[in-house]
Amino acid sequence: MNTIVLKNDNLYLEFEASNGALIGLTAVNTGWKMLDRSQLGLSFRLLIPLPGRRNNPVYGEKQKVSDIHVSPDNSSAVFVWNGVASEYGGRHDIKLTMEVKLNAEQVIYAVHIDNNSEYTVENVYCPYLGDIQHPPADKQFEAFIYNYGSAQQWALWPIYQNTRGYYGVDYPMQFGPPSACGAPTAPFCLLHGATQGLYVGVYEPSAELVAWHTELRPGYGSSIDSRVPEEFNISGKDVATRFAAVHVPYIQPGESRDLTPIMLQTFEGGWQKGVDIYKQWRNSWMKTSEVPTWAMEPHAWQQIHINSSEDELRIPFRDLVKIGEDCARNKVKAIQLVGWNDGGQDQGNPSHDPDPRLGTFEELREAIAKIQSMGVKVVLFSKFTWADRATERFRKDLIKLAVKDPYGDYYMHQGYQYQTATQLLDINTKRLIPMCFLSEEYLRVCEEEFKKVLELGADGILFDECLHHGPALLCFDTSHGHRYGAPVYANDRKLIQNFARMVQDKPDFLFAGEACYDWEFEAYHLSYHRSESKYHIPLMRYMLPNMPIMTAVTGFNDRNMINQCLMYRYIISYEPYNFKGRLGDFPETVAYGRQMDALRTELRDYFWDGEFRHECGAAVFTMDGQPYRPYAVFINAKSGRAGVVIANYDEYDGVTVKVELDNADSLERYRLVDDDQWKSVEEGISIPPCSAVVII
Ligand SMILES: [Zn+2]
Structure with a gap:
């Protein structure tokens, strides 16, 4: 076997030279082997519908590479296929060029297709990973994709969550709903456990559809609880979780097209560290609008x-x-x-x-x-x-x-x-x-x-x-x-x-939208x-810490949603009777909301103008040392010091907690939204039911 190795500070990739299949993928820093069984290697996959046979795939791993160019410093490889053979249509004059280019931390896949065949190239799976094993130390492995201001998370292991009808597929698989299946609304995807993960995202601000896709092969071990087979091989079949960026370009006969480049990078830590990769790339080209x-x-x-x-x-x-x-x-x-x-x-x-x-x-x-x-x-x-x-x-x-x-x-x-x-x-x-x-x-x-x-x-x-x-x-x-x-x-x-x-003559005119996806903030x-869940993930807030985001507050004593507004810097939208009523219909909610808004106005350097960091920069524990959520860290816009909001959503029980900052700073005092007495954190931070505190 003739192999090609590309490596940077983040990823180690091994390709089979004869067919261009990626047969090894390892995180350099942690040694996490995502793909290490060479027989599972894949390169790309096409859909080329024929008259009378729409489902006519081209399997990249079956196509012999025509030409390879590897740069002398092993930082890039270009694979060329001069023609491909589909499963039912024979040979097609379709030239596919796949460039895999590495910079210090990232791997970028760029595909160019010259379609000189008489058929349309409808789908292109690339990069197409033949397996993504879970990180060895993690107890769960999930896909994480933006949706409606928050994130949709699907289990990959030890259970695998199927998102399309069983009747329509051979293998359990995952695609998001049309509105959040990939770029441009969901421009990246994380495959992650608690300690580390793989980031995959578009590397060009293009509106072309790129959908994130996983597939469990050969299927469940035990279907009663959607369990991934425990073994590497079951009934003589390799157990693998595939991943693909699926482009849907409809490249017409005679047409050539560059597909949206896709970037891969591993990260250590929770999902926030993966999103940080996205933010860094997005900030390199996008400016948010100037808000009235x-x-x-x-x-x-x-x-x-x-x-x-x-x-x-x-x-x-x-x-x-x-x-x-x-x-x-x-x-x-x-x-x-x-x-x-x-x-x-x-x-x-x-x-x-x-x-x-x-x-x-x-x-x-x-x-x-x-x-x-x-x-x-x-x-x-x-x-x-x-x-x-x-x-x-x-x-x-x-x-x-x-x-x-x-x-x-x-x-x-x-x-x-x-x-x-x-x-x-x-x-x-x-x-x-x-x-x-x-x-x-x-x-x-x-x-x-x-x-x-x-x-x-x-x-x-x-x-x-x-x-x-x-x-x-x-x-x-x-x-x-x-x-x-x-x-x-x-x-x-x-x-x-x-x-x-x-x-143009009205600088105060506001353009607001519903759950704007990231690029819409341009x-x-x-x-x-709407974010009424105790488990709401404030993904859009984390992606854009200072843009105005508003959420619905509908309950007649809706302290927990107002606590959420403080914690995630959401503007309150008062909506009694599901926005059919008047403010006087829920006086308790309005009174608590006004106290909360007064508090964050008074401390706006932290909790309004400060930078929202979610759980990054501090950890919260109960007095017996168990991790506690939810909380959010803000970095004071003037002093650079951390302030923390902690909510207790429980309806019955109070809780006492302590906060540890990642840096050497210390927090001294705290107060409740509805009690302006400051207290020392020495004896722990006491939070009654349905309450929230700020700590500075
Ligand atoms: Zn049209």
């Missing part, structure tokens, strides 16, 4: 919904002033107004005309101006992602600008149900059709709709569902002016950048999500 000053201050919002697709028509425009008065009285800075548009929430999209049953355009404009005169901002809920399928406008006109699948049909989102049993039983739900943002004509439609928001005098928009085009990923309607199979997320930022040019100022 008012939104960078500690403040709170109320979200209020005034109509739905089942016609509640709750508050006429002229009566909205009383919501403004509630906010002014309770020092709530901004209102997110929902359901003001013609048809109510999730009906009539993409229309941004005010609903005439709630009042006139002028009445809404006046209400907004009156609320503004009380010092309260009015941000209008808006939505450009969909068209309501049941409208004449869609059926006659907008249908031509809808995202189309390879069959020429539009995709469809199931929509959302409101209020009546009929609709909650999904009998008359308004179905939502993803519209193509790659169509310049549709972008003009959006600008016309956005103009209405401007003419109403709003302080901003909150673009609900700006985070996805679900279930659409690619658009195949070339009459929109894009290529066949183009990525529909590509203009997510451009839409907002176009809007921003229309409000255009968006503020992100709203």
